[in-house]
Amino acid sequence: MxxxxxxxxxxxxxxxxxxxxxxxxxxxxxxxxxxxxxxxxxxxxxxxxxxxxxxxxxxxxxxxxxxxxxxxxxxxxxxxWKSYPILPSHPYQRAVARFWAKFIDDKVVNSSRRAAFTVDKEEREKNAKEAVEALQVLENELKGKFFGGEELGFVDIAASFIAYWIPLIQEVAGLQWFSSEQFPKLYNWSQEFLNHPIVKEDLPPRDPLFALLKARYESIHASN
The missing domain is CATH 3.40.30.10 (Glutaredoxin)
Incomplete structure (x- = not known):
């Protein structure tokens, strides 16, 4: 069908x-x-x-x-839907893309959220360190304009958290683990990603999202 x-x-x-x-x-x-x-x-x-x-x-x-x-x-x-392929056509390249997408969820997304929204200082530092190490791995892996080459692909979609959510989380929590100085290739990728016309259409508005994250952060830390 x-x-x-x-x-x-x-x-x-x-x-x-x-x-x-x-x-x-x-x-x-x-x-x-x-x-x-x-x-x-x-x-x-x-x-x-x-x-x-x-x-x-x-x-x-x-x-x-x-x-x-x-x-x-x-x-x-x-x-x-067959228009605009998101995953590579070759089975090996598809498997590699799936690997990196899972890596981003396991090592970057989860660690970043715990680093910002965990009260225990030792746990926060441990997760921030893990997030930085994972970002360094991605920095080394990034070879072109996007992870998928010249066009947005599966890994770029998975990594959207890095481009838009991590800078907001850092600002809310007063942390710094993703910067242009430390990760120049990944930072340039994030700017290309955020300025992509289709990406810009659906990004959540910054101010309400920032307020939501800040309220969550303050609620967690006020209760301890």
């Missing part, structure tokens, strides 16, 4: 870096979809129906069939 552009829904939250991955993949493919905003403090019946296991966003619903987990969804989108 051919992919049906007219029956695509994305259950998401505007501030989520994982939801943004899916939005970007859909935009790169030119897929029309309906965005259904979710209140994660008061989860809708629709969200619980379509993601009963994790009960979180994003959820892509295509012809009433739900797909969960951001990177899984991006792969699904790449297979369901």
């Amino acid at each position: 051919a992919a049906n552009q007219e029956d695509v829904k994305l259950l998401g939250a505007v501030a989520s870096p994982f939801v943004f991955r899916v939005q970007l993949a859909l935009k790169l493919k030119g897929v029309e979809y309906t965005f259904v905003a979710q209140d994660l403090k008061n989860k809708s019946e629709e969200l619980l129906k379509f993601n009963p296991v994790h009960k979180k966003v994003p959820v892509l619903v295509h012809n009433e069939k739900p797909i969960n987990e951001s990177l899984v969804i991006v792969e699904y989108i790449d297979e369901a």
Whole structure:
């Protein structure tokens, strides 16, 4: 059955870096979809129906069939809609792209969030160190304009957290582990990424996102 552009829904939250991955993949493919905003403090019946296991966003619903987990969804989108290939065509290169996307989630996203939003000082420092080490690995891996070459690809989509969310988290938490001086190639990549016309269309507005992160940071630290 051919992919049906007219029956695509994305259950998401505007501030989520994982939801943004899916939005970007859909935009790169030119897929029309309906965005259904979710209140994660008061989860809708629709969200619980379509993601009963994790009960979180994003959820892509295509012809009433739900797909969960951001990177899984991006792969699904790449297979369901053939315009603008997101993953490489060669099996080895596809496997490598999946490896780096998982590395970004495991070593950069998780460590960065814990470094900013963990109260214990020792744990914060440990995670900040791990995030810096992971960014250095990515700095060494980056060979071209984007991770996927001259065009945005799977790893770039996974790394959107680095380009947009890490600078905000650093500012909120008064930390510094991603800078142009320390990671010149990765920083230049982040600027190319943020200035890409399709990326700019769907980035969450900076000020509300910053306020949300700051409120979360202050709430966590005020309670301890």
